[in-house]
Amino acid sequence: MATQFKRGDKSHPADSPPVSIILTVLNEEAHLREAISAALNSQYSGELEVVVAVGPSSDETWKIAQDIAKSDPRVKVIENPTGKTPAGLNAALKNSKYEIVVRIDGHSEIESDYIEKAVQTLNETGAVNVGGVMAAEGITTFEKAVATAMRSPIGVGGAKFHTGGKAGETDTVYLGVFQRSALNAVGGYDENFIRAQDWEMNFRLRANGGLIWFNPDLKVTYRPRNSIRKLAKQYFEYGRWRRMVSRTHKGTINYRYLAPPVNLIVNLFSIILGLFFSPWFLIPTLGYLASISLAALVIGKSWGERVRLPIVLITMHFCWGFGFISSPRNLIKH
Numbered sequence: 001m002a003t004q005f006k007r008g009d010k011s012h013p014a015d016s017p018p019v020s021i022i023l024t025v026l027n028e029e030a031h032l033r034e035a036i037s038a039a040l041n042s043q044y045s046g047e048l049e050v051v052v053a054v055g056p057s058s059d060e061t062w063k064i065a066q067d068i069a070k071s072d073p074r075v076k077v078i079e080n081p082t083g084k085t086p087a088g089l090n091a092a093l094k095n096s097k098y099e100i101v102v103r104i105d106g107h108s109e110i111e112s113d114y115i116e117k118a119v120q121t122l123n124e125t126g127a128v129n130v131g132g133v134m135a136a137e138g139i140t141t142f143e144k145a146v147a148t149a150m151r152s153p154i155g156v157g158g159a160k161f162h163t164g165g166k167a168g169e170t171d172t173v174y175l176g177v178f179q180r181s182a183l184n185a186v187g188g189y190d191e192n193f194i195r196a197q198d199w200e201m202n203f204r205l206r207a208n209g210g211l212i213w214f215n216p217d218l219k220v221t222y223r224p225r226n227s228i229r230k231l232a233k234q235y236f237e238y239g240r241w242r243r244m245v246s247r248t249h250k251g252t253i254n255y256r257y258l259a260p261p262v263n264l265i266v267n268l269f270s271i272i273l274g275l276f277f278s279p280w281f282l283i284p285t286l287g288y289l290a291s292i293s294l295a296a297l298v299i300g301k302s303w304g305e306r307v308r309l310p311i312v313l314i315t316m317h318f319c320w321g322f323g324f325i326s327s328p329r330n331l332i333k334h
Contacts, residue, residue, distance in 0.1 A: 015123065016046035019115055020096035020180075021104055024080055024088025025065070026055035028106030031223055032064050038109035038221075039102070040072060044116050050075045051092040055083030061106075086189035086197045093180070093188060101183065103175045108134075109221040118177035121215045128182035128210035129202060131173025132218025134161050139223070144301070145308035146224035146231060154295045155316055157256040160214050170214040172202040174222075182210050192332040195241035203249050228311065232319045239323025244331045257324070263288070264321035 021039050025032060039050060052065045054077060062077075069075040078095050080088035093101065100122070102115055114132075121130045136151055138144035149155035156162045161174040176198065186204040193200045202212050225231040239260065246253040267285045274282030292310050300306030 015120070016044065016116075017100055017119065018047035018049070018098040019044070019100045019102055019119070020098040021048060021050045021102045021115075022053075022089060022092035022096055023050075023104045023106055024053040024055065024085055024092060025057070025061055025106035026080075026083050026088075027057045027059050027061055029057075029059040029061050029064055031107045031109075032061060033068065034109055035104060035106050036068055036075065038112075039104055039115075040074065041112065042110065042115045043112045044119075046115075046119075047098075048074055048115075049096060049098065051096045052077050053080040053088035053092045053095075054078070055080045055088060057083075084191065084194055086191045086193055089197070090188045090191065093183065099180050101178045101180050103178070104220075105175060105222070107223040108175070111219050111221075114218055114220065115177070117215065117217055121213060121218070122177065122179065125213045126211060127213035128205050129173060129176045129178045130213045130215055130218070131161060131176045132215050132220065133164050134174040134222050135219045136162075136222045136224050140226060141302070141304040142308055142312075143224045143226055145305040145312050147222075148299055148301060148305055149309060149312045149316060150222075150224060152295075152299050154292075154299065155313055157259065159256075160216075164216050165214070167215050167217075168213070170212055171206070172199045173212060173214055174198070175220060176202075177218075182208070193241060193244070195237045196245050199242070200245050200248070203245070203252060228315055231312065232315050235316050235319040236323040239320035239325075240327035240331065241323075243324045243327035247329070248332075260317050260321035261324045262321075264318050264325065267318075 023035070036050060036052070040048065042048070052075065054062050054065050065077045069077045076095060078091055080091055089103065100119060102118065104110055118130050121127065134150070136147035138147040150162060153163055160170055161172070182205055186201070186208050189197050190200055206212060225234055242257055246257070267288055270281055270284040274280070274285065289310075292313050295313065296306050296309035300309050
């Protein structure tokens with residue numbers, strides 16, 4: 001499919017066209033070097049460029065990005081004054097040039113053959129966006145517990161990019177490797193969506209006739225949040241912005257997204273009725289806690305993880321559910 005990629009350096013063979021790698025970062029000093037290094041050291045024979053949009057960070061993110069750019073001419077650093085993810089991605093898109101666009105993250109690392117396999121998948125499927133597994137891996141025991149929860153259906157439901165599965169058409173993927181022409185056709189990322197911009201973008205790509213493809217051979221190492229507070233905030237934001245997507249694009253909600261808010265409501269009523277009326281009403285909550293504890297024993301890879309997993313799973317479930325329920329209609333201000 002030599003004609004599929006219409007822009008970029010025509011001197012490259014069709015199976016290794018030049019690639020633009022984009023990312024937007026804010027306070028990512030801990031993992032930024034590793035994230036960019038993994039991309040630059042890819043086993044890919046085509047030309048690479050990296051465009052980093054840096055938000056107003058309170059740590060050394062800007063300095064680290066500048067140091068990387070000084071040491072490697074393939075890296076360009078630009079400012080993202082708002083610090084908002086979709087604005088940074090659009091700015092990086094504007095400042096990059098090739099037809100294939102690989103999105104990476106400041107706290108993740110792509111595997112060495114990620115780009116090669118992604119380009120091959122684009123060619124073979126005709127998809128406008130392909131992605132693979134968000135392979136969460138922790139460093140501390142708490143992070144490892146979060147990673148285990150994020151890779152289990154018990155923690156995140158049946159999303160393929162979390163748990164894996166067969167290759168095929170899907171609704172959304174993690175990060176993504178895109179055809180720029182398809183992104184341009186739908187106007188880029190919607191900057192109203194501070195969170196859930198991937199899901200929203202993929203919805204518009206599909207609505208425009210594009211194919212989104214999941215390939216389990218594509219793996220990205222993701223670094224989970226390192227505290228309960230950060231995890232709670234992350235999943236609360238996930239829930240409230242996923243509700244906003246469902247309001248904006250009617251008919252996009254499904255039972256998987258309704259499970260956390262329903263679970264939260266059932267447990268809330270169970271506790272209230274159990275405390276004020278009869279202990280029998282506590283049965284649903286006790287059953288939920290027993291199930292979570294049993295799941296922790298089964299999926300935990302060490303006793304350190306098993307001890308932490310119940311609170312991690314409860315935090316993920318309840319915060320996502322509360323975010324979904326409490327999501328205000330004016331979350332997006334037009």
